[in-house]
Amino acid sequence: MLQEVTGDQRPTTRLGRWRDALTDGPAFPLLMIVPPLLVLGLVIGVPLFKAVLLSFDRVILTRPQLAGQFTFYNYAKLLSDPSVWAAVWRTGLYMLGTVVGSIALGLSAALLTRRIVRWRGLARTIFILPWSMPALVAALVWGVMYDANFGVLNRILALLPFEIGRVEWLLNPNTVLPALIVAQVWNEFPVAYIFFLAGLQAIPEELYEAARVDGANGYQQFWHITLPQIRYVMAVIVVLLAIFGLRAFPIIHLLTQGRTETLTVKTFNAAFRQFDFSYASSIGILAVAVSLVLVLIYLRLTLRQDGSAI
Numbered sequence: 001m002l003q004e005v006t007g008d009q010r011p012t013t014r015l016g017r018w019r020d021a022l023t024d025g026p027a028f029p030l031l032m033i034v035p036p037l038l039v040l041g042l043v044i045g046v047p048l049f050k051a052v053l054l055s056f057d058r059v060i061l062t063r064p065q066l067a068g069q070f071t072f073y074n075y076a077k078l079l080s081d082p083s084v085w086a087a088v089w090r091t092g093l094y095m096l097g098t099v100v101g102s103i104a105l106g107l108s109a110a111l112l113t114r115r116i117v118r119w120r121g122l123a124r125t126i127f128i129l130p131w132s133m134p135a136l137v138a139a140l141v142w143g144v145m146y147d148a149n150f151g152v153l154n155r156i157l158a159l160l161p162f163e164i165g166r167v168e169w170l171l172n173p174n175t176v177l178p179a180l181i182v183a184q185v186w187n188e189f190p191v192a193y194i195f196f197l198a199g200l201q202a203i204p205e206e207l208y209e210a211a212r213v214d215g216a217n218g219y220q221q222f223w224h225i226t227l228p229q230i231r232y233v234m235a236v237i238v239v240l241l242a243i244f245g246l247r248a249f250p251i252i253h254l255l256t257q258g259r260t261e262t263l264t265v266k267t268f269n270a271a272f273r274q275f276d277f278s279y280a281s282s283i284g285i286l287a288v289a290v291s292l293v294l295v296l297i298y299l300r301l302t303l304r305q306d307g308s309a310i
Helices: 014-024 027-055 073-080 082-113 120-132 135-145 152-158 176-201 205-213 218-229 231-247 250-256 263-272 277-305
Strands: none
Touching: 027 277, 073 277, 082 120, 082 176, 082 231, 082 263, 082 277, 120 176, 135 152, 135 176, 135 250, 176 231, 176 250, 205 218, 218 231, 231 263, 231 277, 250 263, 263 277
């Protein structure tokens, strides 16, 4: 007579126990994340490791005799190079401008479309549309708009009752960085818009009803209800947009041909214009270090929002 097998019985063999642990046990999540971790290690880890090694070498195409030695020359040059610290300062201003502009535009768009009932889908599609446009296309469009001779911005200025003259938006040192920030904000504010819209929809409507009963106006509702309820969402968006601003390259490079150097553009110029791949690697390591700090802040904020802690 065969013994009935119940669901509470566990495999007695070693192979059975391994199979049970991998399919229905604590090892199952590990089994799921190992393949993507291996892919990330090959795609990101190996190039990053080679970049670190390259930063301690002197690989310059115009001076091949310097290669093959372990040296801290590139990092010493990095610390004393005023152009690098100018690029760091410019990157900080660029990140600040894109973060503030994207948050202001994204939050305004989210508040505007939050209560729309008719044509809601069309309104949201219009605000999300810039994010669907590749940065290359966005750079070409803004390049035409910023053109000093035929650009639409100078045409609009020409219609004003007072004389301003032709503005070289991308050649004037006083206007090039704000012009780049405007183009970047237009391309990336839909990210903030999506986050803010989701955060606004999660706010209970009863809070606004109680505030209206107490006589609170729209400004008071926004300041005392809306902002506190989306503070974690805003913190996440700030860090995420800062990461986007730090790694921004296509819009800056295409609109200025590399003349306006942020950290990413400086890395590109050092590698492919000066052919100093080791020095470019050291600048890239600096950018990676800043990115890593921002990513850790981003993870901490997202886990805190989920009720966890690091």
